Amino acid sequence: MDLKEIANELVAGCREDRAKENLEKLYAPDAVSVEAVDYSGMGREMQGREAIRGKHDWWEGAHEVSGASVSDPFVHGEDRFAVIFEVQGKVKETGEAFDMREVGVYHVADGKIVREEFFY
Amino acid sequence: MDLKEIANELVAGCREDRAKENLEKLYAPDAVSVEAVDYSGMGREMQGREAIRGKHDWWEGAHEVSGASVSDPFVHGEDRFAVIFEVQGKVKETGEAFDMREVGVYHVADGKIVREEFFY
Numbered sequence: 001m002d003l004k005e006i007a008n009e010l011v012a013g014c015r016e017d018r019a020k021e022n023l024e025k026l027y028a029p030d031a032v033s034v035e036a037v038d039y040s041g042m043g044r045e046m047q048g049r050e051a052i053r054g055k056h057d058w059w060e061g062a063h064e065v066s067g068a069s070v071s072d073p074f075v076h077g078e079d080r081f082a083v084i085f086e087v088q089g090k091v092k093e094t095g096e097a098f099d100m101r102e103v104g105v106y107h108v109a110d111g112k113i114v115r116e117e118f119f120y
Numbered sequence: 121m122d123l124k125e126i127a128n129e130l131v132a133g134c135r136e137d138r139a140k141e142n143l144e145k146l147y148a149p150d151a152v153s154v155e156a157v158d159y160s161g162m163g164r165e166m167q168g169r170e171a172i173r174g175k176h177d178w179w180e181g182a183h184e185v186s187g188a189s190v191s192d193p194f195v196h197g198e199d200r201f202a203v204i205f206e207v208q209g210k211v212k213e214t215g216e217a218f219d220m221r222e223v224g225v226y227h228v229a230d231g232k233i234v235r236e237e238f239f240y
Binding site: 034036037044071074075076077080081082084101102103105117118119120 | 154156157164191194195196197200201202204221222223225237238239240
């Protein structure tokens with residue numbers, strides 16, 4: 001898959017609630033995921049598809065999502081794209097409502113996502 | 121200035137139409153500006169504050185802007201931030217209308233912006 005195809009499939013997966021299934025298809029086995037800040041207390045950076053799957057599981061377990069939108073991808077050259085995410089909902093444990101917007105930047109090499117970085 | 125201060129001032133400058141004045145204040149002399157694609161035919165990458173100023177001049181000369189919005193900054197770690205730009209207007213030469221959204225990613229080192237990258 002080329003950059004555009006990967007970017008479009010990542011966006012489609014997020015919109016159609018199959019982001020986790022897409023990890024196998026779109027991500028390199030040792031892909032790195034980097035948060036803006038160390039919000040979880042486990043460090044900003046995680047490596048590997050399994051660790052990234054674990055982040056998805058944690059997110060889904062801890063949050064109740066009431067609305068979400070995922071932008072079309074914005075490309076940069078041959079090896080990167082950005083996506084804007086908007087999510088509304090509440091934190092299950094505290095009931096605290098959130099309405100957040102963040103930017104994800106994805107790095108592609110050899111037809112796979114090798115790095116994702118979140119800005120917020 | 122720290123990352124947050126630089127990011128906030130860059131956004132304020134864009135909103136208040138003083139982005140060019142901010143080049144001196146916020147950018148390193150040899151800062152690099154990278155477009156998503158080579159839309160101008162002069163290559164994707166330009167180096168130096170003067171070259172970046174030239175890009176601003178070219179943009180202003182070639183486009184008639186009817187509306188614009190600039191997001192608050194989204195930070196990533198200690199050295200990067202992203203900004204979402206929305207601009208509506210028309211190309212002066214052709215009269216063609218545009219309504220575009222793009223993401224800018226800014227890299228900061230030693231208190232100055234050293235690289236900006238545009239995604240669209």
